Amino acid sequence: MSDPAYRRAIVKLSGEALSGRDGSGIDQAVIERLAEELAAAAGAGVELGVVVGGGNIFRGVEVSERGVPRTVGDTMGMLATVMNCLVLEAAIERRGQPARTLSALAMPAVCESYSRARALKHLGLGRIVLLAAGTGQPFFTTDTTAVLRAAELGAQAVLKATNVDGVYSADPKKDPKAQRYDRLTHQQAIERDLKVMDSTAFALARENRMPIIVFSIHEKGAIEAVLRGKGRATIVG
Numbered sequence: 646m647s648d649p650a651y652r653r654a655i656v657k658l659s660g661e662a663l664s665g666r667d668g669s670g671i672d673q674a675v676i677e678r679l680a681e682e683l684a685a686a687a688g689a690g691v692e693l694g695v696v697v698g699g700g701n702i703f704r705g706v707e708v709s710e711r712g713v714p715r716t717v718g719d720t721m722g723m724l725a726t727v728m729n730c731l732v733l734e735a736a737i738e739r740r741g742q743p744a745r746t747l748s749a750l751a752m753p754a755v756c757e758s759y760s761r762a763r764a765l766k767h768l769g770l771g772r773i774v775l776l777a778a779g780t781g782q783p784f785f786t787t788d789t790t791a792v793l794r795a796a797e798l799g800a801q802a803v804l805k806a807t808n809v810d811g812v813y814s815a816d817p818k819k820d821p822k823a824q825r826y827d828r829l830t831h832q833q834a835i836e837r838d839l840k841v842m843d844s845t846a847f848a849l850a851r852e853n854r855m856p857i858i859v860f861s862i863h864e865k866g867a868i869e870a871v872l873r874g875k876g877r878a879t880i881v882g
Contacts, residue, residue, distance in 0.1 A: 646853055647692050649689070649690070649872045649873055649874075650802075650872060650873060650874030651691065651800075651801040651802045651804075651872055651874075652687055652690075652691060652692060652764045652775040653691070653692040653693075653694075653768065653798070653799060653800045653801055654691065654692075654693060654694075654695060654795075654800050654801060654802050654803070654804050654872065655693075655694045655695070655696060655761055655776075655777050655791050655794055655795040655800045655802075655803050655804065656689075656694070656695045656696070656790060656803075656804045656806065656834065657695075657696050657698075657791035657804065657805045657806060658679065658685070658695060658696070658697045658698065658806050658838070658862065659696065659697075659698045659700060659701075659786065659806070659807070660698035660699045660700035660701035660702060660725065660729055660837065661695070661698070661700050661701050661808070662675070662679070662735070662806055662808075662862045663675055663676060663679070663701050663729055663733070664701035668671040669701055669702075670701060670702075670717070670730070671702075671732055674720065674730055676733060676736045676738055678734075678737035678822060678865070679733065679862075680733060680737045680739070680740060680864065681686070681740060682867075682869060683695065683733075683737055683742075683773055683867060683868065684737050684740040684741070684742035684773070686868055686869055686872055687742050687771065687772075688742055689869075691872055692769075692771075693768075693773045693774070693879075694764065694768065694773075694774045694775075694776055694794055694795070695730075695733070695773060695774070695775050695776065695796060696728060696776045696787050696790050696791040697730050697733065697775065697776075698729070698778070698787040699722045699723070699724075699725025699726040699728070699729060699787075699835055700722075700725075701725075701729070702725035702728060702729065702795065703721050703722050703724070703725040704715045704718075704722060705717075705718030705719040705720070705721055705722035705723075705733070705783075707812040708721070710738075710856045713742070714783070715783060719779075719783035719784065720750075720783065722776070722779075723749070723750055723777075723778040723779050723781070725751075725829040725856075726777050726778055726779060726787065726850060727746070727748055727750070727752070727755065727756065727777040727778055729777075730746040730748075730756075730775040730776070731746055731756065731777075732753070732779040733775060734773075737753065737773055740774060742750070743770070743771065743773070744773040744774070744775060745757060745767045745770040745772050745773075745774055745775065746774070746775040746777050746783070747759040747763060747764055747767075747774060747776055747777065748758075748777040748778040749777065749778040749779060749780055749781030749782075749790075750777075750778040750781050756777065757857050759778075760778075761797050761798065764776070764794075764797075764798055765798060767852065768798065772870040776790065776791075776794050778848050782860075785845070786843050786845070786846065786862065787844040788805070788845075788846040789843065789845045789849060791803050791805070791847040792846045792849045792853070792855055792857070793849060795853075795855055796820060796849070796855060800855075801856075802855070802856045802857070802882075803855060803857045803858070804858050804860070804868065804871050804872075805841065805857055805858065805860070806860060806862035806867070806868075807841060807861060807862065808818055808859040808861065808862070808863065809861055810825075810860060810864070810877045810878070811825050811826065811827070811859050811860065811861075811877065811878055812826045812829060812834070812837075812841050812859050812881065813823070813825050813826070813842065813881035814826075814837070814839070816840075823854075823868050825879070826879050827878065827879060827880070828880045828881075829879065829880075829881045830851075830881070830882070831847045831848070831850050831851035831857075831881060831882060832851060834847045834852075834881050835847050840861055841875045842857065847881070848882070849862045854882070855882065856880055856882030857880075857882060858871050858878050858879075858880055859878055859879045859880075859881065860878035860879075861874060861877070862879065864876070864877070
């Protein structure tokens with residue numbers, strides 16, 4: 646990849662993105678496609694961290710609504726993100742691209758524990774770093790995790806992969822009159838209550854001057870296009 650717009654970036658994948666269009670479980674064909682795109686970008690010299698959600702396996706907020714304490718539900722959701730990272734790591738390594746899963750929850754029999762120094766070391770060695778278990782704390786989303794890790798690791802942008810090709814004023818699948826934005830500030834995203842990320846993530850990105858690039862994960866080659874500063878996307882920042 647010649648002259649990428651971002652030399653180090655955090656890619657945020659929702660759990661649902663790994664499940665294909667039905668929104669649950671793990672679709673191996675989707676995993677393989679994403680692994681190929683991530684491996685190609687890393688092989689071209691871009692340093693990548695990847696934060697994966699767990700909603701395709703488990704949503705902590707759903708069990709909290711049924712009487713399970715929110716802290717317990719969120720911990721269960723963090724474990725789901727570890728499973729997603731492990732399956733993606735294996736797919737990436739099958740392509741000859743080294744990758745490492747680092748978990749914010751200590752589980753040494755399964756993967757390495759996250760630390761900033763360890764993540765930077767792996768990035769420097771050309772490995773894709775899969776950042777599992779969110780922040781390791783309840784009440785924080787994986788969107789917030791992506792911005793936090795980007796700031797900690799000196800990334801130049803957060804690449805937020807979604808089911809649509811940018812940020813809209815409303816769900817374009819439900820509202821045909823929804824307005825699509827090419828560019829927004831973090832403050833505008835917060836004030837307009839745009840749901841592509843939670844307000845905590847936008848506020849943290851604003852404080853750290855971290856651009857968030859929102860694009861569709863369903864477009865083949867979308868990750869490489871965004872890293873080149875091209876493709877159809879909304880820039881928040």
